[in-house]
Amino acid sequence: MVSLNHRTVVPVGLFVAGVACIAASVLTGEADVSLFLIFPVFTGSSGLFLLGTALIVFSFIAGFLLLMKGQLELAGGNPYAPGAEAGPEGKKARTRYGGVVLVGPVPIAFGSDKTMALTMLILGVVFAVVALVLLLVFAG
Numbered sequence: 001m002v003s004l005n006h007r008t009v010v011p012v013g014l015f016v017a018g019v020a021c022i023a024a025s026v027l028t029g030e031a032d033v034s035l036f037l038i039f040p041v042f043t044g045s046s047g048l049f050l051l052g053t054a055l056i057v058f059s060f061i062a063g064f065l066l067l068m069k070g071q072l073e074l075a076g077g078n079p080y081a082p083g084a085e086a087g088p089e090g091k092k093a094r095t096r097y098g099g100v101v102l103v104g105p106v107p108i109a110f111g112s113d114k115t116m117a118l119t120m121l122i123l124g125v126v127f128a129v130v131a132l133v134l135l136l137v138f139a140g
Helices: 006-027 047-075 114-139
Strands: 031-036 039-044 098-103 106-111
Touching: 006 031, 006 039, 006 047, 039 047, 098 114, 106 114
Parallel strands: none
Antiparallel strands: 031 039, 098 106
16 A cells, blocks of 8 residues: 655645646547657646646645755754664664666666665666567567
8 A cells, every 4th residue: 555655645636636637628628638759748728727737837846845845854853854763873874865767768867875876777777678678579
């Protein structure tokens, strides 16, 4: 079961509401859907479509602001912040993080240190190869 953190409820709720508004405007004929290469493109001029687009944009803004707030709480030494537990020597446990973004077949990796960035790069290359193999197997 997926458990949403209190910081993710607002952005996810805004995003889902925005998608629902855009879907409703498409279903009522107030907006159109087309494909550009592999990307869906939504166009519309109704108030419902505008509301949906605005909600999606606000969801990203709220998500980044709440993410920044959480990072500031961790950096400020808030004892109630997640990840602020003491380690075995009484020192603050260091949080490591990393991620990978696939832009087409090209992985873009980042991390809190060199090891995490390299791990994410390897993971990104593996994902890109798996995606390419699946594409070749199922497309041909």
